Amino acid sequence: MGLKNNLHNFKEKNKDKKWLPGFNALFTFLYMPNETTHNGTHIKAADDLKRTMNTVIMALVPCLIFGMFNAGYQHYLAQGLIDSADGFLGASFWTLDNLTVGLWKVLPLVIVSYGVGLAVEFIFAIIKGHEVEEGYLVTGMLVPLIVPVDIPLWMLAVAVIFGVVIGKEVFGGTGMNILNPALTIRAFLFFAYPTWMSGDKVWIHGAVERDQMIAAGQNIDAISGETILGSLAQGKEVAYSIWDMFYGIIPGSVGETSTLLILLGALFLIFAKIGSWRIMLSSVVGALVMGLIFNGFVDAGVITEGSKFYGLMSTEFWHHLLIGGFAFGTVFMATDPVTASQTNKGKWIYGFLVGFLSIMIRVFNPAYPEGVMLAILLMNVFAPTIDHYVVQGNVKKRMKRLKAKTA
């Protein structure tokens, strides 16, 4: 193996160079390193962080591909150029035209996200003299999937730099951060450039551009694509069926619309024992409970049709699982092991509260009708507190045992 030996010799020759972590990151990407154990366990299990991260990326790939088709589909549908697809395998959905638009719009998001994010990671690794850590592999894939398709690339780049530096590196890098970096990036975009992150234009490629053309005096029809949450928050009729929502052929952020594919991803992650089923399950339960409570308010007549909360509160409780970013957030973001609760008992509590608060924020914050992001970020902050009390339970048990002995 010539390449292997050449790379190995190159690494040995440049052992004391400052930029070596940068080279190593690429080298270990090609070849698993020749590192051996010393004392301690002489054998090690097959999994490393790269494999773990890679598994999550594999679970995300169907969402990414679907997102590309959906970008094109929504673009042409809004202009009335194609018929609406009938079901998941609808003829007007899986077309080359749709994919072309998707590739054209979504691939740059992926490239900017990875390019900028990894550049920051490399720079920090070299400055701090440690190896490039794999955390960004997943973050870099999540980011393009949770932004609107038309987001300007420079905004994305700025947000990624902010998210990686402030959200992660200042705490010490992968494994040390308090907030989920991908959500930090999205939150930054959300508060810094709200016009590009909400409303009825940004979810469909071309809609904003058209508005600008109309404003400039051209005589064309505006196109709009309200998300389902947006419609509900404003008390409008929802134009999509439950099955449309489940399949994901609806407007929304790039990769979060298809509950079906997210569900498949979730099953894969649970089967692979990479994603926490405790968090996913308890989050779903939390959301359903909150949904039921709101339905109860409506049924009891506390909230009537005139109320601005009526639209979302009267939404059947289980529909909440299908709309907005709830499914995506629950499966791929709330389960981030670094920022979630770390104890098994804590995961139940944390997940439940993520689901519960998601729906609560969703209903009570109709200006920005997406609660999952804020709920997860909030619970990220509280996760260590939850763990603290769970661990204290174990500590107390030990103290009690001691007391029983000495008494």
Next chain:
Amino acid sequence: MSKDIKIKKGLDIKLIGEAEKTIENAIISNSYAIRPEDFHSIIPKLVAKEGTRVKAGETLFYNKDNENMKFVSPVSGEITEVLRGPRRRIDAIKITADKEQTYLDHGVFDLNSDAEKIKAHLLASGCWAFIKQRPYDVIAAADVTPKAIFISGYASAPLAADLDFTLAGKEAELQAAVTALSKLTTGSVHISVGDKSNSPLANLEHATTHKVSGPHPSGNVGTLINKVDPINKGETVWTVNAQDLVIIGELLLTGKFNAERIIALAGSSVQKPRYFKTLLGAEIATMVYDKGVERDSNARFISGNVLSGKQVQADEHLDYYSNVLTVIPEGDDYEFFGWNKPIFNKVSTSRALTFSWLNPKKKFDLNTNTNGEHRAFVTTGTYEEVFPLDIYPMQILKACMYKDLDEMEALGMYEVAPEDFALTEFVCVSKQPHQKIIREGLDLMLKEIG
């Protein structure tokens, strides 16, 4: 009050190269070595200088903190070399063995003696080295009376020597040792045996026997302690390896410190894995080349099991406590796209394109590659699956790393030994050195709290 112990959390790592149940006499080793580092935390005061002649069982050095605690030579012969490290630390004492062995006679011991006499006898004869204590997992302090003594008669570690086999026929010695030990504790001597085993330890008097079942670490003494009578702050328990009871027992019965031990030579690099009769401190090379490994082959010799043994070279020596010598291939090679391709030939607790779950009975040929680089702690919940103790493993490891003594104590540091964290280290995605972290944590506590 016997108790059946059944654990579910754990992992049996099935490896190729289990020792076949035949015993051979190893080639008689010319050189022996005793390494003070085997006796963690003991500072040795050398008695036998280079050039002196010793009998088997004669003192080589004693504990600086307790000069009654002797450490003795496994053979008779001449001290040929005292290897020293930095700051004149003694690394090893090498002995060239006589052709004809002579033993120091300690005299037949009256098993009806009181505790003080038993203690003095064990300390003077070198057998105290086999008695360890928790907290801290060090050789027991002689002035403390333990609340109980724990002995594991069930070896669940990968490629471990089968204690039913190696201890067969040693009932008299085992009984003598257990009888003596039972007088040194206010509680009882707890012995674990496998639930389907035919252990010579199963029916001893003056002891409580527990049947254990389940995956490794069901045979770890730490698991036994945690399930039977966990250690509280201020308490001490002692642990003794089952194979060491034989040496203690023989000393009590005959007056002779007989360092003979049956050890398993195991591992996938060995042509014919089998058992050897040899002595503590024997040279590795006397066992590994005959129907074993090729000379100059790229293999790792481990005195002990693959999870917590010590790496040794062929010209080095068996350590004081091991009853298994494992030889596995070194893994110092790169693997193309090793991090993302499907893996069939390695053990994993996940199913992230790792397929060891498909065939739970399959035996694996694992090498010493770390299968990835060292990282910060990231994943959660993986340790808990293989860790049966009622302790939060990641939290206690982190407490050790940031050296918070109060937190270490609260989380159960008095109860653990490094080997309890061998499996969590094995499955660790971030390749953290758990056993080292725990050892350093225990050392810190020993120094600060004592």
